[in-house]
Amino acid sequence: MALQIHPYCTEFEERVKQLSHKAWILFKYNKDYEHQKMSCVFNEEDQLISVGYLRHGLADDHDVFEVEMPVNELAANRMNEVIEALFPIFLNTCQQLRRPNKKAKLVAWDDFTADQELSEKMGFSPFQTYFLAQCPLGQSMPDIREPDGVHVKFHPMDTRKERIEYTELENQFYKGILYRSVNMLEWMMGGPELHTISAFEGDELVGSVMCWQTGAVERLFVIPRWRNKGLGKYLIAKSFEYHLKNGRNNAETLVNEQNKVAMKLLESMGYHFPVRLELKSLDIAAAN
Structure with a gap:
């Protein structure tokens, strides 16, 4: 049967x-x-x-x-x-x-x-390769200054307008399998812990990272004009600080093997890449 x-x-x-x-x-x-x-x-x-x-x-x-x-x-x-x-x-x-x-x-x-x-x-055929990047968290934090011209803070996104604006900007950097809708964001915010740390230039959102109770540090993004100014490193350092305050001694994130810039940034912050994950895909033909 x-x-x-x-x-x-x-x-x-x-x-x-x-x-x-x-x-x-x-x-x-x-x-x-x-x-x-x-x-x-x-x-x-x-x-x-x-x-x-x-x-x-x-x-x-x-x-x-x-x-x-x-x-x-x-x-x-x-x-x-x-x-x-x-x-x-x-x-x-x-x-x-x-x-x-x-x-x-x-x-x-x-x-x-x-x-x-x-x-x-x-x-199915090979599509993309990812690494589950991991970083042990010591008691001493990286000595990284907040870049001049931005203010980094906890971002609760209390209003739906804020959540829509956040999601629209985030999805400029995360598409396809990493795409996230406003509904998905709101569902995640209803869970036991989602801590978002964002950078603002005045009232403009220019970068962000998210932390989970699992020790995850994910969804890091910085808009182009603020790259190569230390903002990405500072956001990661603040996420490490958050996890340490909550008793965690390891951080992890998912990174695309083809994103060499992101891998180099993570490596500079102490990450290593022990777990390799293969993603396969199948093109779906349009129905006749």
């Missing part, structure tokens, strides 16, 4: 919550997911073993759909079956949600493309 696939519904809520808390709260509280369905994968004993859904990102000339496929121990020996069951659903979802007249890519990390023969059969 084959695996059974059913759309997410309230009847499955508790089982989805046990399998993937992230998936459960995304579909319950994030407005980005109101227009698509999670696919729930059940085995022959009617046990939930996986859920599948897509995260929709926007690049300049194409849509990006990132595969999310949490599983539990019951799927451990059936990964290819789960993937083959979800794959046509993902393709159909891409067609339904893509912007008109835009190309589309389905992208997936190793949990979906680990079986090279299967991923090639589905049409």
